[in-house]
Amino acid sequence: MTPEQRDLLRRAAEVAGMPVSTFVLHSACQAADLLLIEQQPRVSSPTVESLPTFTEPARQRWEAIPADIRQRLLSNVWCGRCRHEVTITNFSGAIKGRDLLLVGKCAECHGDVARVIEGA
Numbered sequence: 001m002t003p004e005q006r007d008l009l010r011r012a013a014e015v016a017g018m019p020v021s022t023f024v025l026h027s028a029c030q031a032a033d034l035l036l037i038e039q040q041p042r043v044s045s046p047t048v049e050s051l052p053t054f055t056e057p058a059r060q061r062w063e064a065i066p067a068d069i070r071q072r073l074l075s076n077v078w079c080g081r082c083r084h085e086v087t088i089t090n091f092s093g094a095i096k097g098r099d100l101l102l103v104g105k106c107a108e109c110h111g112d113v114a115r116v117i118e119g120a
């Protein structure tokens with residue numbers, strides 16, 4: 001550490017109202033935190049908004065549907081294996097004729113499920 005760096009840290013710590021050692025640790029942890037957050041893949045939850053595998057027309061069609069309805073469409077997909085309604089995950093979207101076709105995996109058994117959203 002150069003004397004300039006030490007002086008800078010001392011003054012910054014004074015502003016922050018912490019001992020220099022606390023300030024340095026605090027700052028280092030903040031920087032580390034940020035770095036790790038940026039490193040994380042952005043697939044925290046099956047969000048409606050991340051649509052990596054939608055074709056462009058399908059994405060436009062999908063985004064024209066209000067968010068609350070989209071959420072409902074995703075959470076009541078029939079799974080033939082589970083024999084009840086499940087949430088579709090890892091889905092992709094494509095236009096089939098006039099319909100929007102979502103194909104993905106059952107959140108419970110990971111079997112293939114699909115949902116057709118009929119065109120107007």
Ligand SMILES: [Zn+2]
Pocket residue numbers: 079080081082083086106107108109110111
């Ligand atoms: Zn299932």
